Amino acid sequence: xxxxxxxxxxxxxxxFAMLILASILxxxxxxxxxxxxxxxxxxxxxxxxxxxxxLLRKRDLKAAADKAREFGDNVYTxxxxxxxxxxxxxxxxxxxxxxxxxxxxxxxxxKRLTILNTLGNNAPFIGLLGTVLGVIKAFHGxxxxxxxxxxxxxxxxxxxxLATAAGLFIAIPVVMANNYFSKKVKTIxxxxxxxxxxxxASLHVHKAAPAETKAPKATRKSVKR
Numbered sequence: 306x307x308x309x310x311x312x313x314x315x316x317x318x319x320x321f322a323m324l325i326l327a328s329i330l331x332x333x334x335x336x337x338x339x340x341x342x343x344x345x346x347x348x349x350x351x352x353x354x355x356x357x358x359x360l361l362r363k364r365d366l367k368a369a370a371d372k373a374r375e376f377g378d379n380v381y382t383x384x385x386x387x388x389x390x391x392x393x394x395x396x397x398x399x400x401x402x403x404x405x406x407x408x409x410x411x412x413x414x415x416k417r418l419t420i421l422n423t424l425g426n427n428a429p430f431i432g433l434l435g436t437v438l439g440v441i442k443a444f445h446g447x448x449x450x451x452x453x454x455x456x457x458x459x460x461x462x463x464x465x466x467l468a469t470a471a472g473l474f475i476a477i478p479v480v481m482a483n484n485y486f487s488k489k490v491k492t493i494x495x496x497x498x499x500x501x502x503x504x505x506a507s508l509h510v511h512k513a514a515p516a517e518t519k520a521p522k523a524t525r526k527s528v529k530r
Contacts, residue, residue, distance in 0.1 A: 388403050
């Protein structure tokens with residue numbers, strides 16, 4: 306039984322060490338993702354996206370590309386430049402290329418979010434494991450010391466409950482951060498979908514315009530005949 310208590314004691318310490326490492330990892334990932342999303346979803350970027358869509362609705366692809374190059378590196382400029390550059394080279398497959406680019410950007414935006422998701426879901430269980438190990442140790446002490454060791458046992462149980470509290474303390478902000486970042490990803494991807502539709506519409510109008518200008522000439526020739 307003493308061997309089991311040694312394992313339980315080490316297990317309790319190991320659980321607290323895991324929770325400390327989990328909190329450090331969650332903080333590091335959260336800060337890194339916060340920097341990425343600030344670079345791609347602040348108010349300035351939102352205004353730029355709206356201005357870019359306005360240029361696309363005017364069918365001015367050149368001005369849209371120039372504005373994207375001048376603005377700097379972010380998810381919208383990368384997508385706009387990529388789409389406009391490939392518009393003339395591969396117009397028929399442009400829709401598939403843009404869809405692939407959106408998936409590529411989505412993968413980059415969701416990078417390391419699985420870490421936050423995993424920590425948020427499992428930190429309470431890790432804390433609960435520490436509590437269970439602590440309670441086992443406390444009840445064994447109660448059986449050994451009897452009523453004379455009640456104070457020691459109560460302190461052991463309170464220490465064991467700290468593990469569950471620590472797990473929840475880590476999990477709650479991690480889950481909130483993960484939900485916030487997931488919402489940001491969804492918003493950015495939706496705006497990229499809007500950009501892709503605007504670019505496709507602009508190209509469609511450019512292709513339709515020559516056909517419309519040629520039609521009157523054909524009618525004039527038929528009239529002369």
